[in-house]
Amino acid sequence: MNNKIQSGIYTLIILLVLTACGGGPQNAMPPAATVKTDTVELKDPIYYDIYPGNVVALNTVVLNSEVSGFITGIYFQEGQQVRKGQKLYEIEQSKYQAAYSSADASLKIAQANFEKTRKDAERYKQLGEKGMTTQQRLEYSEADLQTAESQVTAAKANLQRAQIDLQHSIIIAPFDGTIGISLVKMGAFVTAGQTKLNTVSSNDPISIDFVVNEKEISHFVTLEQRKLTKYDSLFTLALPDNSIYPYPGKILFLDRAVDMQTGTLKIRLEFPNPKKALKDGMSCNVRVENKHADKVVVIPNKAVTEQMGEYFVYVVEQDTARQHKVKIGKVVGKNIVIQEGLKPGEQIIVEGIQKLRDGVAVQTGDPQAQAPKK
Numbered sequence: 001m002n003n004k005i006q007s008g009i010y011t012l013i014i015l016l017v018l019t020a021c022g023g024g025p026q027n028a029m030p031p032a033a034t035v036k037t038d039t040v041e042l043k044d045p046i047y048y049d050i051y052p053g054n055v056v057a058l059n060t061v062v063l064n065s066e067v068s069g070f071i072t073g074i075y076f077q078e079g080q081q082v083r084k085g086q087k088l089y090e091i092e093q094s095k096y097q098a099a100y101s102s103a104d105a106s107l108k109i110a111q112a113n114f115e116k117t118r119k120d121a122e123r124y125k126q127l128g129e130k131g132m133t134t135q136q137r138l139e140y141s142e143a144d145l146q147t148a149e150s151q152v153t154a155a156k157a158n159l160q161r162a163q164i165d166l167q168h169s170i171i172i173a174p175f176d177g178t179i180g181i182s183l184v185k186m187g188a189f190v191t192a193g194q195t196k197l198n199t200v201s202s203n204d205p206i207s208i209d210f211v212v213n214e215k216e217i218s219h220f221v222t223l224e225q226r227k228l229t230k231y232d233s234l235f236t237l238a239l240p241d242n243s244i245y246p247y248p249g250k251i252l253f254l255d256r257a258v259d260m261q262t263g264t265l266k267i268r269l270e271f272p273n274p275k276k277a278l279k280d281g282m283s284c285n286v287r288v289e290n291k292h293a294d295k296v297v298v299i300p301n302k303a304v305t306e307q308m309g310e311y312f313v314y315v316v317e318q319d320t321a322r323q324h325k326v327k328i329g330k331v332v333g334k335n336i337v338i339q340e341g342l343k344p345g346e347q348i349i350v351e352g353i354q355k356l357r358d359g360v361a362v363q364t365g366d367p368q369a370q371a372p373k374k
Contacts, residue, residue: 032361035352037316038303040342042295047332048287050238053210055282056268057201059175065190065197066168067091078181081276082173082200089171089197091190096166103162107155114148121145177202178276201280206273207252208237210286211264217254220267224251235269238285239277245284247272290330297338303350304328304336313342314349314356321349323358 073090076082121141128138173179180199184190190197212220223234237245249271258265269286271278278284304326305312311328314321326341342348349356356362 032319032363033321033352033356034365035314035316035321035349035356035362036366037347037364038300038350040297040299040344040346040348042344043298044295045298045330045332045335045337047290047330047337048236049290051210051212051286051288053208053237053269053284053286055278055280055284056207056209057177057203057280058205058207058270059177059202060199060280061174061201062199063088063171063197064193065091065171065195066192067096067165068190068192069095069169071184071186071188071190074182074186076179078179080179081203082177082179084173084175086173087170088173088179089184091169091171093166093169096162096169100159100162100166103155103159107152107159110148110151110155114145114152117141117144117148171197173200175200175202203276203278203280204273205270206278206280208249208269208271208278208284208286209266210269211259211262211266214258214263214265217258217265220251220254220265224254234289235271236287236289237271237278238287240283244287245271245277247274296329297342297344298332298335299338299342299348300350301331301334301336303348303353305353313338314353315342316347316349316362319361319363321356321358321360321362 069091071089072092073087075087075089082088121144125138125141128135177200180201182198183196233248235249235251237249239245249269252268252270255266255268299313303313305314311326312323313326315324316322324341327339329337329339331337349362352362
């Protein structure tokens with residue numbers, strides 16, 4: 001009996017010591033974590049699918065010299081806008097003008113000879129009908145007429161060739177566009193079919209080329225079939241400095257076939273370019289607007305945590321943080337689409353989640369607020 005009393009006294013002393021040292025059961029409970037919450041709602045987000053693209057002029061022509069000679073005139077400023085038919089270069093014309101004049105004179109001589117031969121042939125024919133000339137003379141006159149006719153044809157061909165050479169000594173702009181830096185200077189000798197002079201490219205409108213995975217083709221076929229008659233906000237551009245190009249575009253066409261090596265299809269868009277801000281060869285990002293058919297759950301991106309390739313969100317249930325596994329979708333600015341794992345009306349934790357674990361007690365407030373000094 002005395003041993004039982006003594007054991008009880010020892011137990012009481014130990015409990016009193018633990019209580020005095022703060023080791024009692026009540027003091028072992030950690031305080032509730034302060035967090036900031038948000039309510040899950042259904043929203044109608046608009047986001048963009050991004051594709052790397054390149055600016056491509058709808059028309060580009062390399063100007064070559066079709067005749068040989070010295071450059072005797074340059075009639076543009078490099079980088080300026082030129083109009084269709086505008087005179088750009090002149091190659092020495094003296095020999096081509098002389099060749100044209102000679103060919104023109106040869107044609108006139110051939111035509112005069114043909115006319116004389118034709119009259120002679122007609123006269124011999126009349127004499128033959130009266131029996132006043134021989135059959136051989138008639139045959140000679142017809143042969144002479146055919147020769148004269150052939151000479152006229154050859155003279156016309158020579159004149160046409162000389163005229164083309166004379167025309168090619170003047171290089172004109174094939175269409176409205178921008179001309180580049182000249183590859184030749186005044187007085188330079190150019191060789192027919194070999195010397196490149198310059199490049200002209202159209203700039204308004206202008207096109208953008210990008211590629212999509214073959215799994216996305218049906219989506220873009222649907223967009224193409226919409227047959228937009230005007231530019232639509234469906235297609236926009238992000239420029240290299242991350243600014244958004246102010247003019248929207250439209251689908252011009254889808255390429256004829258999928259690249260079998262990459263499994264991609266090229267798509268060409270058309271954009272207005274009145275200020276010439278888009279340059280041929282420039283890189284950019286094509287933004288294709290994407291909308292959900294129905295409203296979806298959208299929450300702040302900072303509420304999502306990742307653990308070994310899986311995604312979780314803390315939901316407040318009876319003042320306790322509970323981890324919910326979620327399936328994420330597109331990022332929309334600072335928010336993210338949640339495809340599975342959350343329901344409208346649930347309270348999710350958006351701040352103060354760094355030290356949380358499943359089952360921790362929480363209270364709403366400002367997690368950044370400092371504890372009062374003692």
